[in-house]
Amino acid sequence: MRLATLLNLAFRSLLNRRVTGALTLMAVALSVALFTGVEKVRQGARASFERTVSGADLIVGARSGPINLLLYSIFRVGDATANMTWRSYEEIASDPRVAWTIPLSLGDAHKGYRVVGTDENLFEHYRFGEDQTLTFASGEPFRDLFDVVLGAEVARNLGYRIGDDIVLSHGLGEVSFADHDNKPFKVVGILEATGTPIDRSLNVSLPAIEAIHVGWETGAKTPLATIMTADRVRSLDLKPDELTAMIVGLKSRGTVLKMQRDLNTYREEPLLAVIPGIALSQLWETVGIAERLLSAVSACVIAVGLVVILVSILTTLNERRREMAILRSVGAAPGDIFFLLVLEAAVIAFLGALLGLLVLYAGLMGLAPLIQARAGVSLVGLGPGVFDLVVLVTLMGLASFMAMFPAWRAFRNALADGLTVRV
Amino acid sequence: MIDLSLLRFPGFAMVSSGSSSVLLLEEVTFAWRANEVILHIPYFEIGKGERIFLRGPSGSGKSTLLSLISGVLTPQSGKIQLLGTNMTGARASERDALRARELGVIFQMFNLVPYLSVLENVALPCRFSAARGLRAKQSGGSIEGEAGRLLARLGLGEAHLRGRKATDLSVGQQQRVAAARALIGGPGLILADEPTSALDTDARGVFIELLSEECAARGSSLLFVSHDLSLATHFDRTVDLCAINAAFSHAQA
Ligand SMILES: Nc1ncnc2c1ncn2[C@@H]1O[C@H](COP(=O)(O)OP(=O)(O)OP(=O)(O)O)[C@@H](O)[C@H]1O
Ligand SMILES: [Mg+2]
Numbered sequence: 001m002r003l004a005t006l007l008n009l010a011f012r013s014l015l016n017r018r019v020t021g022a023l024t025l026m027a028v029a030l031s032v033a034l035f036t037g038v039e040k041v042r043q044g045a046r047a048s049f050e051r052t053v054s055g056a057d058l059i060v061g062a063r064s065g066p067i068n069l070l071l072y073s074i075f076r077v078g079d080a081t082a083n084m085t086w087r088s089y090e091e092i093a094s095d096p097r098v099a100w101t102i103p104l105s106l107g108d109a110h111k112g113y114r115v116v117g118t119d120e121n122l123f124e125h126y127r128f129g130e131d132q133t134l135t136f137a138s139g140e141p142f143r144d145l146f147d148v149v150l151g152a153e154v155a156r157n158l159g160y161r162i163g164d165d166i167v168l169s170h171g172l173g174e175v176s177f178a179d180h181d182n183k184p185f186k187v188v189g190i191l192e193a194t195g196t197p198i199d200r201s202l203n204v205s206l207p208a209i210e211a212i213h214v215g216w217e218t219g220a221k222t223p224l225a226t227i228m229t230a231d232r233v234r235s236l237d238l239k240p241d242e243l244t245a246m247i248v249g250l251k252s253r254g255t256v257l258k259m260q261r262d263l264n265t266y267r268e269e270p271l272l273a274v275i276p277g278i279a280l281s282q283l284w285e286t287v288g289i290a291e292r293l294l295s296a297v298s299a300c301v302i303a304v305g306l307v308v309i310l311v312s313i314l315t316t317l318n319e320r321r322r323e324m325a326i327l328r329s330v331g332a333a334p335g336d337i338f339f340l341l342v343l344e345a346a347v348i349a350f351l352g353a354l355l356g357l358l359v360l361y362a363g364l365m366g367l368a369p370l371i372q373a374r375a376g377v378s379l380v381g382l383g384p385g386v387f388d389l390v391v392l393v394t395l396m397g398l399a400s401f402m403a404m405f406p407a408w409r410a411f412r413n414a415l416a417d418g419l420t421v422r423v
Numbered sequence: 424m425i426d427l428s429l430l431r432f433p434g435f436a437m438v439s440s441g442s443s444s445v446l447l448l449e450e451v452t453f454a455w456r457a458n459e460v461i462l463h464i465p466y467f468e469i470g471k472g473e474r475i476f477l478r479g480p481s482g483s484g485k486s487t488l489l490s491l492i493s494g495v496l497t498p499q500s501g502k503i504q505l506l507g508t509n510m511t512g513a514r515a516s517e518r519d520a521l522r523a524r525e526l527g528v529i530f531q532m533f534n535l536v537p538y539l540s541v542l543e544n545v546a547l548p549c550r551f552s553a554a555r556g557l558r559a560k561q562s563g564g565s566i567e568g569e570a571g572r573l574l575a576r577l578g579l580g581e582a583h584l585r586g587r588k589a590t591d592l593s594v595g596q597q598q599r600v601a602a603a604r605a606l607i608g609g610p611g612l613i614l615a616d617e618p619t620s621a622l623d624t625d626a627r628g629v630f631i632e633l634l635s636e637e638c639a640a641r642g643s644s645l646l647f648v649s650h651d652l653s654l655a656t657h658f659d660r661t662v663d664l665c666a667i668n669a670a671f672s673h674a675q676a
Contacts, residue, residue, distance in 0.1 A: 005550040009536075016538030322533050328495055329530075330604070331523020331551030333516055418490030419528060420616065 006336060009327075010343040014351075017316070021348075024312040028352025028395075031305030033360040036391055038298040040364070042291055043387075049284060052196045053247070053276050055127030057256045060084065060092065060263055061245035063270035067286065070279040073104055073245035076114045076197045080106065083242035088268055092248065097255045100125045102247040105209045105240060110168050113154045115202045117209030117240070123149075125249055128196045138162055139189030142205050145234060148185040149203040152193035160187050168202070168212055207238035248273075302395070309348050309399050313341060313406045317413075321421045324414055338404075338411040345403030349396045357388050443507055444468045445612050445644045446492060451501030452670070453484075453491055462488060463670035464501070467662070469612065474635055474645040476655045479664030483671070485648045488664065489614045492646070493526055494518030506611045523552035527605025527613040527643070532621045534601035535589035542585040545570035545603045548610075555608035562609065562641075573603040577633055594621045595630070602634050609641040616648045631657045 014021050053059075053074050061069045062082035071077045093101040102125055105117035123134050123141050139162045142149050148168075150160055160166065165184045185204065193199055250256055256275060263273035324337050332340075361384065446469040453462040461484045469475055479485045490496040491503060494510050495518075503510040506525050510518055527548070535544045549556035549566045556566055563569025571585060577599040579585075584592070589600060598618055605613045615634070619627040631647070635657055638645045647658060655661045665671045 002551070009539075012538045323536055326530075326534065326536055327547075329493065329522070329526075329528035330548040331519055331526075333519040335516075336519075336551075418487065418496045419493055420486040420490065420530070 002336070006340050006343055007347075010340055010347050013320075013323075014344060014347055017312075020312060024308055024348055025352045025355060027308040028305045028348060029356035029359055031301045031308075032353045032356030032391065032395065033363070035298040035302045036357060036388060037360050037364070038294055039387065039391075040360075042295065045291070046284065048195045049287075050280060051129040051194075052280075053126075053128060055125075055131055055249065056247045056276050057250040057253065058248040058260060058263070058273045059245060059276055059279070060248055060271055060273045063272045066272065066274040066279045067283045069245065069272055069274055070276070070283055072106065073247070074197065074276070076106065076116070076201060080244045083244055084246070084271060085242060085269060086240050088266065088271065089243050089246055091268075092246065092263070095259075097250055097252070097259055098248055099251045100249040102126060103206060103243050104245045104247065105206055105242075106244045107209060108168055108212060110154075110166065110202050111158060113151070113158075113200050113202055114197075115148075115168055115204060115209070115212075117204055117206045119206060122203060126198070126247070128194050128198070132194070134194065134198065135192045137190045137192045139187070142188055142203070142208075144186070144188075145205065145208055145211055145238070146185045147188040147204070148208075149189035149191060150187055151191055151199040151201045151203070153199040154202055155187075155190040160190075162187055162190065166202075168204075206240045206243075210238040210240055211236075305352070306349075306395070306398055306402055309345050309352075310402045310406070312348070313345055313403055317406050317410060320410075321413055321417060324410060325417055325419055325421045328414055328417075329419055334411050334414040337414045338407040341407035341410055342400045342403045345399040346396045349399035350392065353392045353395045357384070357392070443471075444504075445471050445473070445506060446646075447502075447504040448492075449502045449504075451491065451498045451503060453487060453496065453498045455487070460499075460670045462491070462498075462668055464488075464667050465669055467667050469644050469646060471611075472639065472642050472644055474638060474657075474659045475647065476658035476661040477646055477648045477664060478650055478652060478655070478661060479648075479668075480650060483664050484668065485650075485664055486616055489528070489616050489646070489648065492612075493528060493614060494522050520552065523548055524554050524608075525611040527607075527610045529598070529601045529605050529613070529615040529618040531617040532594065532597075534604075535592075535597055537588070537590045539589060540586050541574070541579070541589055541592065541600050542567060542570050544589050544600055545574060545607055547604060549608055552608070555610070557608075559608040566607075570603065570607060573606055573637070574600070576637060577603050579603070595626045598622060598630060599633070602630070602637070606634075606637050606641065606643065610643055612644045612646065613638060614646050614648075617650075618647075619649065619654065620651070627654065628657075 059069060059073050061073055061080060062084045064081050068078070068081075072080050089101070089103055092098060100121055102121045103118055106114060107117070108115040120141050123136075126134055128134075136149075137152065137155075139149070148166065154160070164187045166187065167184055185208070191198065248259075250259060260273045260275065263271050324332075327337065327340075328334075446467075448464050448467040450466075451462065451464045452460050454460045477485060477488075487496070491498055492505070494503075494505070494513075498511060501511065505521060508517075508521055510521065513521070535541075536547065539547070546559075546566050549559050559566045559569040563572045574580065574585065579596060579599055584596075589597065592600065598621065601618065605615070613634075618634075619630050622630060631654060634647075635645065637643075645658075647654075
């Protein structure tokens with residue numbers, strides 16, 4: 001009963017201070033929204049980052065840096081400085097320790113999305129998230145030379161459907177000046193969203209990549225490219241000479257280190273083999289500095305929110321001595337006065353945090369598609385969760401703890417003032 | 424133990440006979456600052472149902488005495504006994520509980536918690552003492568019912584007044600709300616510290632009459648502090664603080 005009384009008093013006194021109370025709540029709400037928002041996006045980024053590839057034992061490419069290899073092979077960021085030969089690919093693929101391989105040949109772009117040459121192993125063996133395989137939202141894997149399978153985001157943002165004809169362009173820009181317009185591709189499959197860079201790629205067969213480039217070997221359009229129609233291209237030998245990278249799955253995990261060493265000392269050409277998990281965490285380390293800085297800043301914002309609570313209580317302390325004497329006269333103990341102020345801080349923290357989380361989720365719901373499209377950070381699984389509860393409870397705890405300072409002063413006043421406060 | 428009834432004024436023997444005193448002070452001393460004893464009261468007693476007018480010049484320690492009686496301050500020495508409980512020997516929490524249960528306090532002004540409604544202000548003591556809440560319920564059906572009844576008795580019967588914020592009332596109305604709060608749950612003793620000094624002469628008389636009637640109706644004793652001697656006629660007995668305060672001569676140099 002005493003608690004209910006004090007809680008009611010704390011609540012009502014807060015309601016009474018409409019303007020300052022609302023401003024305090026707003027400050028707390030904004031700091032909580034910012035902090036939680038940053039943490040959510042951070043966790044989301046990390047989660048979707050770590051979800052990108054799973055179940056693969058090695059990623060192999062021409063020798064460069066491990067992070068570089070990871071970036072262009074898995075995240076499709078940047079370009080390979082060198083390629084690996086098709087012969088090496090075939091040799092590695094036929095190694096008795098190897099269970100499966102996925103070839104990757106990056107190069108062209110289509111309206112800003114990467115075209116990736118690969119084979120049916122991508123659909124069979126690529127794993128992401130919790131060991132999930134790629135599934136088709138509609139259609140099926142490519143079979144013909146000019147078939148293309150779209151990532152979910154490509155299909156959604158460009159409005160493509162099964163059966164659509166599309167033209168693949170040369171170069172990486174959004175608009176290409178040199179469209180390979182004589183080689184139309186047909187959309188045969190659209191993948192389910194994965195929250196990985198696969199969503200943003202157009203997948204074609206390896207020969208298709210060769211076909212696109214017939215007549216472009218020098219990097220500029222030659223007359224050959226114009227006369228080579230789609231039908232003529234079919235009659236050519238389109239076996240690739242080079243690859244950008246390959247993903248390797250081993251029969252036994254135990255052989256991975258030996259295999260990696262063998263590949264890194266490959267005799268035919270300088271290769272680099274990385275273990276995805278290790279490379280991922282190395283990459284995250286580099287990204288992580290910015291990320292930790294962001295965390296630190298948003299934690300500071302929370303601290304500011306707490307100080308605002310403290311100030312809002314401290315400033316009212318003197319003008320409320322009268323009120324405290326009244327409460328004393330009706331039977332409140334000095335401890336009740338102390339507790340009342342601590343409760344007020346907790347109530348402000350609670351309401352502020354609640355408001356902040358509401359603002360955050362309203363904002364996230366509105367912004368999620370934008371963030372997903374622009375940053376590729378999937379906000380899946382960023383709904384309200386235990387983390388929010390932890391933020392809420394922690395904030396209440398910290399606010400209560402800090403409020404002990406004004407509460408202690410009020411406690412002392414209550415003992416010293418007697419019933420009559422001289423103001 | 425002394426038979427306290429023998430020590431009372433003969434005229435009030437009827438009122439207090441058969442029951443022990445409501446308040447008893449013995450050799451109480453108090454100093455705000457060390458070695459500056461402003462109160463030394465060898466003996467002071469209030470009988471059950473007694474209404475006492477306590478006068479004294481400004482700064483003589485009247486408000487301080489009320490704080491001592493209410494147990495908010497503790498004397499340096501001596502004994503204060505409220506309704507048979509020795510306050511000076513009791514723990515702070517017991518004094519707080521006793522105050523919630525058995526005391527009603529009215530200040531000169533700013534009596535009300537600004538963010539509570541009139542009705543909630545009146546009901547406040549019942550929130551800090553279950554026993555007092557129970558007594559209010561027995562008398563008015565519910566705490567709110569009793570609060571409403573008291574407000575009506577003090578001329579604040581209009582329903583629309585009860586939900587109002589306390590600070591929206593006039594000073595005279597606020598003092599009556601404070602009186603209702605002091606009276607709710609029939610406490611043993613009501614302490615009023617110049618409750619009428621902010622009122623005009625007519626309102627003063629009305630206020631004191633109402634307060635006295637209600638105290639009489641529920642058997643509460645009343646200790647009414649003022650330096651305005653013209654009010655003394657409304658009371659059973661007048662006490663001059665300077666007369667019962669042995670420290671007076673030193674303090675008022
Ligand atoms: N909180 C306090 N701290 C220190 N000294 C105090 C405090 N309250 C009162 N005093 C001192 O105690 C003495 C008595 O003050 P008190 O308020 O009890 O007088 P009073 O009789 O109620 O006067 P008034 O009629 O003006 O209200 C004064 O000298 C005053 O300065
Ligand atoms: Mg006074």
